[in-house]
Structure formats: C-alpha cells, structure tokens
Amino acid sequence: MFITVFLLCISGLIALYSASLHVEAPFFKKVIGKQILWMIVGLLAILVVFFAQRKLLFNGALILYWIGIALIIAPYFIGNSVAGANRWIVLGPFHFQPSEFMKIIVIIGIARYLSKNDLVISDFKSLIIPLFLALLPMAIVLKQPDLGTSMIYIILVFPMLIWAGARIYHLFIIIAPVISILTAFNFYSFFIWVLCLIVILYFSKEKIWLAIVLFIFNLSLGFATPVLWNRLKPYQQNRILTLFNVEADPQGSGYQVIQSQIAVGSGGLFGKGIGNGTQTHLKFLPEQHTDFIFSVVGEEYGFIGVGSVLLLFLILTVILISVAFRLRDRFSSLVVIGVTSVLFFHAVINVAMTIGLMPVTGLPLPFLSYGGSFIITCFLMIGLVFNLSMDRHR
C-alpha cells in the first residue's frame, strides 16, 4: 500500500517538475516545491491520525460530522470568495478547503451509522440516514459551487452500502430516477434506458405492483424533464448548465478537453520525454498542474506512463479492498471502503475527464495533482486506513 502511494507521489512530482520547468521562481515558490512541502505536512498528518483512537472516531462521529458541516458552511459567512467561489477558509497565508476534509468525515459518519448492531440493512428505511448524511454536504458544496467534490460525497455512499449488505435492488431504485432525468434529453438514450428498466424490473422478482409503480414513475419523470426544462427561463437554464460546467473555460466550450486530449494523444507509446511536451509548455492547459496533471503525464511519458499510473491506482484499490475484507470490525472495514471509493472515483473521474470521457467537473487526481488541502486529505485517508488495519484496538 505504501509503496504504491509512494510511487504515485513520485510520478506526480515528476509531472509537476515538468509543468513548472519554465517557471522562474525560487524552488519553494514553484508548484513542485510547494507540493513537496504539502506532502511533508501530509506525512505529519498521517502520524497524527495514526494515534487517533478508533473508539474516539466511533463515538465522536456525529459531533465530528456537525463540526464538518459548520466548516463547509463557514466560507459563505467569512466571505473570502476567491473568483466567486466560496470554497476556502483563509487563515493567514493558508487557504484551506474544508470540503476536502469533509470527505473523511462523511465516510466516518456513514460507517458509524451502518455499523450499528440493531440495523436491519435489508430494510429500505435503513438507507435513508446514510443518504441524508451524504446529501447534506453535497447540497452545501454544490452551492459553493464545486460539482466535482459534491459528487464524490454521494458516490462514496454506494460502495459503502453495497459493502454493508444493502440490497442491490434498493440501490437501483435510488439511482434509477437520476438516470431517467439524464437520459431524457435524447430520445435514443432514453429508449434504451427504458428497455433496461423493464428488463431489470422484470427479473428483480420483487412485488409486481412496486415494479409497476417504479416503472411509471421513471417513465413520467423522463417525459416530464424536457417539458419542464423548456419551461425554464433561459437564465435559469444557464444557471443549471453553469453548475454542471463550473470549471470549463468560459471562452470556448470544451477547449480544455480538446487540448488535453491532443496532449495525451500526441504522447504516443513512449511519450515525448521530460520537459518536451509542446502542449504542456506552450501553456495550452490553464490547470495543467492541478486537474489536468494527467495530460502532462500522458504527453511526456506516453501510454507506458499513464498505463503505469492507472495500474498503480488499480493495485492500490485492490489492496484497499482486500484490507477492508480482512478486517473483522465492521466500522473499520466500512471506513476503509469509503476511503477506497473516494480515492478510486477521484482517479477515474479525473482521468475520464482528461481524456474526454466525461464533462469537466474539476476533480484532482489523488497524489499527483497539486493542491494543499487535497494532498493532506489523501494522506490522512491513507493514515486512517493504516491505523484501522492494525486491528490493535480489539
């Protein structure tokens, strides 16, 4: 686990080194220098977390959760909006983003709830609290606006629910309406979705009246969406569209994505070599050291480079799942799964948007992207897993 994390950090630093190659500044003012400093802070954070008591986390989960909520609301009131976004709390020279740390807190909160002894997980009602725990911070962060981070809160719930033994059918019921709305804008996608829906509901062996209600609900939702959408005023439509495209270049639609695809594609099998990426160094990508760091790797190290990075993430994920599987304590196990989902989905969504498989949402790549709060959060999560996996609290 540590070796993979270490290797990921190193590859990130190499890419950052390259990205800051032609920046003239003292070493520790460059992105790479600062990133190394953050990593050192992250290592210290691991130590702190390592000595945290499992019992303390378990009992304090609820208090921690509300503190976290207070912190992510705080930027609205302290009012240090950076470029119109209320994400940061500014403490002297430090800007930190509480929404990053909130990811860990949400994991702990949900794990705490799902490891209650008297919980009947197969009951649909048991899913309401975990969803609420994720939806509340999601709503707050969505307003900041930070679509990427808010998506992470909700996505991490599902692997945890699966792990805890929730019925897949129930999860499907939750996800189905979202898919109905999203597919509704295109006739063919909606048509295929409806077919899938019929097949799944038919084979689900649930009560027939429930299936029919669900089907009709989703169908009408799908039909209603375009109608409702068209009745919205253009500025309202715009507001929603901006929400889903917060990080996109306002001057040209998808310009970044096209450029990052060119960067990755032109890398070929072996890449162009360190510091030689023309896309990288001619400043095509405004956020190449944060959200688009993967394109730097892709351009300069080619398929071999990005393949290795992805493989490292795969190995890390599998190791984490095995750790979670091995643990006998349900709370610890769930926390590890939560951490796994956060890291994995961060990686997948980031890579997917870099190579044009997803719209740009602004999620960094764990251990590689530049960013203080995020790198510390990642290190904290690893420290947490290490702590809980010791099983020494028994």
Next chain:
Amino acid sequence: MFYSQNNVTLERRNLLILIVLTLFVILIARLYQLQIVQYSRFAGIAEANRIRVISREAPRGIIFDRNGNIIADNKSQYNVNLIPFEVGQNENVYNILSEILKIPEQEIRRRVRKNWRGQFLPARIAEDIDFETLTELEERRLELPGVLFSLEPIRSFPAGANLSQVLGYLREVGKKDLRMIKDYGYRPGDLIGWEGVEHEYESILRGKRGYSFVQVNAFGQEVGEVRNKRSVESKFGNDLYLTIDLGLQQYAEELLNGKKGVIVAMDALNGEILSLVSKPDYSPNLFSGIVRSDVWNSLRNDPDKPLYNRVTQGTYSPGSTFKMVAALASLEETILDPKTSFRCRGSYKLGRRDFKCWKLGGHGRMNLYDAIVNSCNVYFFSLIRKIDIDIWAEYARKFRFGELTNIDMYGESQGLVPDKAFMDEKYGISGWTEGNKLNLVIGQGDLLVTPIQMVRFAGTLATNGKLSTPHLGLKYFDRDNDRFHYFAQSTGDSIDDISTSSWEFIQKAMYDVVNSRTGTGRAAKVRGLDVYGKTGTAQNPHGDPHSWFIGFVKKNEQVIAIAILVEHGGSGGGEAAVIASRLFRYYQKELVPQHFTSRGINRD
C-alpha cells in the same frame, strides 16, 4: 457494543472488484485508442497546434527638457530571434543565417546560448539589421523555421546636446543582474537604464511589454490569432521632463569643447539643474541600442574617462573659492574685525617655510573685503592662524561639504572636510602643523569637493543660506492617470545661524570680484547684468592648476548659480571666468525667465 462483526460476503467483495476492473478497462481502452490508434493524428495536431507568444516590446518614455524639447526619443530597430526548439538540429538554418547576417555560425550559436530563455522561447541572435538583410531573410523564410524578426524600440537623440553623463545609457540585462531584478519582469537581453537619469528614473521610463498569441504551423508561419487568448498591448513608458534647459546645455557643451572640465548651472532657489556638462563626454548615439563591445571598451579605457561624471563623481581641491568659508567664520565668530588689515608682501612666513600669495609682488594692506576681491592668500593665512580648525570645518559643513548633495544621480562622491579628528587620524596627533591649516584655508590640501557641491555653495551664498537639493528630474507624465507628477523637492533646508549682514558682506565682495577694477574675476563681467563670483586656482600634482569659477546672477526673482571648472586651465580669473561671462551672456539674452515652474506657478 462498539463492535459489530464485519459480515461482508465474498460475493460483495468480488462485485466491487468487478466494478473497479470494468472502469479501469474502459479508461485503458480509451487511452489505447488515443495514444496508440490515433497517435499520428494527435501528434500532427500537436505539432501544428503551437501557440507562439510574441512579445511586443514597449518603448521607453521620452525624455524632454524643461521646455518640452525632446532629448531622448525612440526609433525602431529590427532584431532577429531564433527559437531553439523549432530549429533543433537543423544545420541548414545556421548556414543560411550565417550567410545572410554575415556572422560566423559559431557566433550565432554562442549568442543563442547567451540569450537562452528556454527552448521554446526566442533567443536574440542579431540586432539592428538593415532593411536589405530583412528582405533577404523574409524571402527565405520557408527555409528558416523558428527564425523570427522583432521590431524593437531603441533610443534616438534628436537634440544637438550630448548630455552624456546626465542621460546615462541603456544596457542589456545580464544573467547576473537578472537574479536581483527578476521580480520586476526583466528578461535576459532586455535593456535597462544604467547610470544617469535612465538609471535613476528607470521605473518611470520603462514601458510594459505586451504580448500577442499567434497560432503557428509547423513551418513557423503565423496562422492567425489564438481564439481564447487575448493579446496584451504593450504600454509606453512615462515621459520624463528634466530640469535641463536644452539651449543652455548645448551652448555650455560648446564652451567646453576640447577641454576637460565641468559646467553646472542651477536655479539656486529650487535646485533645478539647468545645465550639467562634464567633458570629455561621448555621443549618446553610441548607446542608442546595445553597445558594441569595441565602442564600450574604447570608452572604458580612455584615460580621460568620458564615462565618468566629473560633476558628481569628481573630487577636486576648490582653491580660493573656498576662502569665503573662512571669511564667514571670521565674521560670525568675530575673530577679526573686518576692518583689521594685514600687509601682503607676496608671502607668509611660518617657521622656516614661506607660504606664497599668488601675486608675487604682494597686495599691500588688505582687510577682509579686499582680501576676497583680490583673493589675497596672505590675509587668509593670517586669519586662519586665529581660527580653530574645527570651527573652520564646522562652517564648511554648514554648507554640507563632505556629504552627498543627494542629487538624483547614482554614484555621487561626498568629498572631504578635514577637521582635527581627521588630521590626528591621518597624520598622528603631532604629525600635522599650522602649515596644513594654511593650505586648507585657501582650498588646498586634504580638502576635497565635487562641482555639484560647489554650485550649491554658490547658490547658498546667493540666497542667504538656502540649501536646495540639486536635481535633474522635473516631472513626469503619468500615463495611467493622465496627469503630470512633479518630483518632490526637499524644501526649507537652510543655514539659519549666519546673520544677514554677513551674507550681504560676502555677496558685496563677490560682486566686486567681478565688477571692481582689481577683482580677480573681472573676465566674468557682463554688461547690463549683475554678476557675482569668486575665482579659484587649484594647484594639483598632475600639471597646470585647475581653473575654478563659482558665481551667480539674480534676475527676475530668479537666482542662477554656476560652477565652472577647467582641468589644468590655469588661473581661475583667466579660463573659467571667461567661460562664466559667456554663459551669463547667453543667459541674459536667451533664457526665458521661468518662475519656479516646478512649483506649479506658470510663466508670465
């Protein structure tokens, strides 16, 4: 109660791993498609898709004289640059460049290394190419990928005056300097003001470089503007107005042609320098762009030091011009009744040594007044015997001798006023005698002054003690706010503890230096203008004495002080006083009186 059993099933674990693997395979497949299948397509796009950042050099601010005549302007020059990455190993490019520019290939490579800013950024290889060369390069452009021309502003000097040391010059920022000033946006090869006002007012004169972003194809040809990057216009530097009067300056430079020496003229009431000449000088056109190393070396190694600003950096013995210090000390400290007289027989005996007066036959009986008018050494020898050296030094320091005038020019010297402590230090407590004092009182010995201190000295004498700070910067035009800013001047500094009667005594004597029949400064007399002055003849070990004249005129509520020094010019009453009269005559005829323009009061 805290612990519930982890009851996850193998089935669930495998489900998660399956999801993970699926997503992983999708990503890898997409990467495979991008990087392997479509590689050549994207590589082509990336190659063609280069954005080139073209910097638009900003002209420096124009330098005007006080009346708005242009002293230093800008003109354009074509430079050739090369982008190392795009040229790569293409030997052909170097061949062709060498042929067209007539520079050896090795030299081109050396320049690329010297001006290296990164392999994607243009490095300068030739400057100020002529039009023919430019067309030739343009014709063969297709053979020269990665070679660019840039149009850059350089200095031109339309005025007839040299003003060399006043202006200073522009110099390429070297790699070493860059470390210190990088934060201000300088890049290797940029021009930066060095010495003079170009240096002093660098931050005002310097423009702000603009950028435009063009998309170029693989041949280095511009394809068009880049869609999402707006170009940034370059910003002119602010125009600077000097206190110099160009006409007077031109005339003063002519007066000193072929000589070594100094002319400074200053408005004594506000410190505005009207002309500042230090000869020998050099033509500023030598420095319009980047200085050729042979020109630079010949200027550097010239024994007459044309780069050296004698006005602010040169330290000299002031000679008899300094006698007024002892005279004021005597008047104020009532050391001697001004009516007390001594007989001058041409020399003064101290112990076994004879201290000579300049007039071999002697002046006869002299009181203080006559002694200034006739510049009698013997009187002052007798006087200084009665004055403590520290009192004398204190009076010299009242005029701020021995310290910087804080003129707005870099590298000013502060000169030296010896006092008892200094003499004890230098010669030992018993190593110096009254004889040293006799030298000091007539402005010789260890005493050292700069011409800029001397012009202020003259101005202070003229204005009953006003100590204005000499300065060359008058105002500048602030482009951002569209208005003029006047440079702040120190005001109110003056010598308050000398009585008006003493000032008037000295001024009257200085008037008679020029206007009486026996005065040593008779040659400076101008019909119809009241010229005040004092001559000085400073002995020096290198040859003929230096010829000094300091003085002033008061006209139309304006007080103009001057200091003139001709190195090895002989007696002050000869060389320097003659130049003074010409200068004042010019002033009388040509100079439009301006009432303190810098304080915002308009001309009448």
